[in-house]
Amino acid sequence: MSVYTASTTAPVNIATLKYWGKRDKTLNLPTNSSISVTLSQKDLRTLTSAACSETFKEDRLWLNGKEESLSSERTRACLGDLKKLRSELEAADASLPKLSTYGLHIVSENNFPTAAGLASSAAGFAALVVAIAKLYKLPQDMSELSKIARKGSGSACRSLFGGYVAWEMGDQTDGEDSKAVEVAPLGHWPGMKAAILVVSDDKKDTPSTSGMQLTVATSDLFQHRIKDLVPKRFVEMKESILNKDFPTFAELTMKDSNSFHAVCLDSYPPIFYLNDTSKKIIKLIHKLNELEGEVIAAYTFDAGPNAVVYYEEKNESKVLGFLYKVFHQVEGWKKQEVPSTLNFEFDDQLYKGVSKVILTEIGPGPQETEESLVNELGLPK
Ligand code: DP6
Numbered sequence: 001m002s003v004y005t006a007s008t009t010a011p012v013n014i015a016t017l018k019y020w021g022k023r024d025k026t027l028n029l030p031t032n033s034s035i036s037v038t039l040s041q042k043d044l045r046t047l048t049s050a051a052c053s054e055t056f057k058e059d060r061l062w063l064n065g066k067e068e069s070l071s072s073e074r075t076r077a078c079l080g081d082l083k084k085l086r087s088e089l090e091a092a093d094a095s096l097p098k099l100s101t102y103g104l105h106i107v108s109e110n111n112f113p114t115a116a117g118l119a120s121s122a123a124g125f126a127a128l129v130v131a132i133a134k135l136y137k138l139p140q141d142m143s144e145l146s147k148i149a150r151k152g153s154g155s156a157c158r159s160l161f162g163g164y165v166a167w168e169m170g171d172q173t174d175g176e177d178s179k180a181v182e183v184a185p186l187g188h189w190p191g192m193k194a195a196i197l198v199v200s201d202d203k204k205d206t207p208s209t210s211g212m213q214l215t216v217a218t219s220d221l222f223q224h225r226i227k228d229l230v231p232k233r234f235v236e237m238k239e240s241i242l243n244k245d246f247p248t249f250a251e252l253t254m255k256d257s258n259s260f261h262a263v264c265l266d267s268y269p270p271i272f273y274l275n276d277t278s279k280k281i282i283k284l285i286h287k288l289n290e291l292e293g294e295v296i297a298a299y300t301f302d303a304g305p306n307a308v309v310y311y312e313e314k315n316e317s318k319v320l321g322f323l324y325k326v327f328h329q330v331e332g333w334k335k336q337e338v339p340s341t342l343n344f345e346f347d348d349q350l351y352k353g354v355s356k357v358i359l360t361e362i363g364p365g366p367q368e369t370e371e372s373l374v375n376e377l378g379l380p381k
Helices: 073-092 123-137 142-152 154-160 209-218 222-242 245-264 275-290 313-327
Strands: 005-010 013-017 022-024 036-039 046-054 060-061 065-069 103-110 164-168 179-184 192-197 297-300 307-312 356-360
Touching: 005 123, 005 154, 013 154, 013 222, 013 245, 013 297, 022 209, 036 222, 046 123, 060 313, 065 164, 073 123, 073 142, 103 164, 123 142, 123 222, 142 154, 142 179, 154 164, 154 275, 164 222, 179 222, 192 275, 209 245, 222 245, 245 275, 245 297, 245 307, 275 297, 275 307, 275 313, 275 356, 307 313, 313 356
Parallel strands: 060 103
Antiparallel strands: 005 046, 013 036, 036 164, 046 103, 060 065, 164 179, 192 307, 192 356, 297 307
């Protein structure tokens, strides 16, 4: 019995121009284009192994050590597309084993706790699609594969590339032009760093899928966002990346995060993802930029209270020294930073709202790996 296997890792990405709103919810077609920075897999990544064999009767999935049902339509849509591409290869070359007819075993693990509330679905779907594409030896490039990952979770399409990535919304109804593309590779502007402040939260607000549906259906401000704001920002942000113009990139990033949370508040009933800790972090970053006399740090928040602070390596001691002064009691610092000598007032209890800091940086796209999560029988190790 032959068991075929392939493994890959895939990164997390954090949008600087947010995807919020679908024009087609089955195909995950967005109402606007978006931009993200891919984060290093040293700190945050999903490792996925895919196996198939003539003896596997059905498709099965194990996530972080636990078997999960494969009933989700989104996962089925990804598997269906990948099997179809494989069957086209098999139809063109009769000597190929008929992997498209075999059951698939997929085993996936994150190197960070899912409980941290960090978007793991993007890395998860990206890794799933790339692992199976490798197993099936598909010739499609990353942009083509991103269209499949998109059906799993919209933001996942951007995790197929490293560096600076755009998801072009496209305008076709079949979604064939709604795909991720590279804006600039990692090496173009390698000094981009990210400090993630994991903000403790007792309960989750609306999941992003239903949250964006509500916004599309009820927010008037949203129309202004997708028609006027984002198309202009999309061009300007790409330009700021190509010019390595941090102040412009940072200002657009912060404004777009605020605009996204504004349309959440403008939804009816309103959606709140930022909590008091998040809001105080926003104020702090503005204070830092004001005291420095230039924009050296940018915050952004997704569908939850965690802050991601982008900054350039050359300003690392300034940004981390500033954050260290406020959050030094929190775990996750890589070394003892020199606390900022800047004089500013802050809530000395604020650190209690943050459970962890994750210091990371920009990183590459999915990576081939020798590491495998399946044994010779194609079952989790
Ligand atoms: C706020 O990609 O998780 O993080 O397509 O419904 O799976 P689905 O949504 P998802 O939404 C991400 C929203 C966001 C912004 C972004 O990543 O661009």
